[in-house]
Amino acid sequence: MTPRLSSVLPDLSPWRSSRDFRLLWIQGLITYFGSVMALVALPLQIKELTGSPLAVGAMGAVELVPLVVFGLYGGALADAVDRSRVIVLTEAGLGLLALVLLVNAVLPEPTLWLLYVVAAGVAAMAGLQRPAMDSLLARIVPHDQLAAAAALNALRWQTGAIAGPALAGLVVAYAGDVPAYAVTVACFTLSVLMCLRLSPVPPLENAGRPSLRGIAEGARYAWSRPVLLGTYAVDLAAMFFAFPNTVFPFLADDLDADWSLGLMYAAGSVGSVLVSLTSGWVSRTRRHGLLVVFGAAGWGLAIVAAGWSTNVWLVLVCLGLAGAGDMLSGLGRSTIWNQTVPDELRGRLAGIEVLSYSIGPQLGQVRAGAMAGWTGARPAIWSGGLACVVSVGLLTAALPGLMTYDARTDEDARRRRAAHAAATSGRDTAGTGSGDGPSGPEEAAPKHTPGT
Known part of the structure; x- marks a missing residue:
């Protein structure tokens, strides 16, 4: 590879230097494809059950509050416990919620209210997981490779954002929501197995318990x-x-x-x-x-x-x-x-x-x-x-x-x-x-x- 070309292409140093970064990169791509299957199938299922655009739009309302509340608590939790354990447990929780969607979809008459409960649960789990996931990067990647790691993570998400919805749309259109949810369950199962291989990331010795005071301390630091x-x-x-x-x-x-x-x-x-x-x-x-x-x-x-x-x-x-x-x-x-x-x-x-x-x-x-x-x-x-x-x-x-x-x-x-x-x-x-x-x-x- 010529020096000019290598200076333009993504820097793969984080991939080479950190086993945990490689695990999270691959795991994240798998999780994304599984999540997109459900993200496409769930609103379409609500549409088929109700025929109401308002009912579909209500998903955003039930997701916002859990995402904010559990996101703030998840930030305090990530500073107080092993971050890799938070990732494993929340990933398992998301997999169980996907299983609920699958079981509900195979019923002769799927339950509508359960879909909103699952949507709120997914938002809560995502709020708990995201701070632990985001705060883990600086612990597993050398300091001088952080920008390269951010670019590689962005490449992963954006690749999924292009290919994921297209693939999910085909699965839902030609196979239905049950196979889509089955793919989601399979992806999260594989993701949990990969997350279990992450190295422990214990909190600092002086870390306190999650609390409103701790959350306020973080807010004061940012301010x-x-x-x-x-x-x-x-x-x-x-x-x-x-x-x-x-x-x-x-x-x-x-x-x-x-x-x-x-x-x-x-x-x-x-x-x-x-x-x-x-x-x-x-x-x-x-x-x-x-x-x-x-x-x-x-x-x-x-x-x-x-x-x-x-x-x-x-x-x-x-x-x-x-x-x-x-x-x-x-x-x-x-x-x-x-x-x-x-x-x-x-x-x-x-x-x-x-x-x-x-x-x-x-x-x-x-x-x-x-x-x-x-x-x-x-x-x-x-x-x-x-x-x-x-x-x-x-x-x-x-x-x-x-x-x-x-x-x-x-x-x-x-x-x-x-x-x-x-x-x-x-x-x-x-x-x-x-x-x-x-x-x-x-x-x-x-x-x-x-x-x-």
Whole structure:
């Protein structure tokens, strides 16, 4: 491979250096395909049972509160117990919920209310699992490979986002919901077996029990760090103002191109995958705040262009560019987060991230749908993109530290890097520095308190 080509293609260093990263990468891909089967089959089953769009839309309402509540609690839990154990137990819980869907589907008269209970349960399990999963990355991947690991994880999810729904749609359309749920159960069973092979990731010796006080401590730390606060705020603003998915069916009607609806949903993922496939340069980047800001602004500008365009192919190109901008911003956010957050607060900060991850798109769909009913689909889209660009600019002016963030000089990043080096040195001295498992508790890390 030529040096020029290797500098563009994804950096595979995390895959080579960490056995646990390889396990989680493969497990995540398997889980994603299983989850997508249920995500496609479940709303269609509700539609067949009720014939009501409102009944299908009610799924989002029953999912939001459990996701937020258990996401915050899951963050505190991830700091207090073995994170790999949380992942195993929640993955098993998701598998059991999939089994409930399968059993209910084979009944002569499936129970409707049970589908909503399962949807709420899945949201709760996902809220518990996501902080543990997100906070695990910095413990299993060397510090200088975090950006590359974020790019590889993004490539995994976006590949699944393109191929998964297409495959799930074929299974549901030609085989029905029972085989789809059966595939989901099989995928989660395999995933649990893989998660059981993860190395233990025990909490720090001074970790406390999950509590509201602990959650508040994480919130105070995030509030005291302008760079972290900027990553959350920019993502929340971008999703609230410029998440147009809910009005895509109306946009397709306006363009007299009903055939393009599926392509609209997939276009953003295509753009994200193209960025991930050419992400080799990310490992050499040190100004990740610039990625967050310009990626989010690029997302907004592309959404503006998509709303203005009257040619369906140009709309699809703009949505692809929006996905590319969102991926750049996501890579920057993930890297900053992993480079700066102390391990004793990592789970709680991941729980807070669940809020922006879940609330932003949910409220964004409400905003886009309500405005489309007032102004039409296209004005609702381009005005949201414009509001996104303006809000990103205002947030950048209010939090200038995000733009100037540099992994080489940022105080929190330097402290985290020194703690990781100390922990690695300790493992090597003990004869266990294989680099093939979690980095262990970072007793050598300086203690952080909110506001320092």
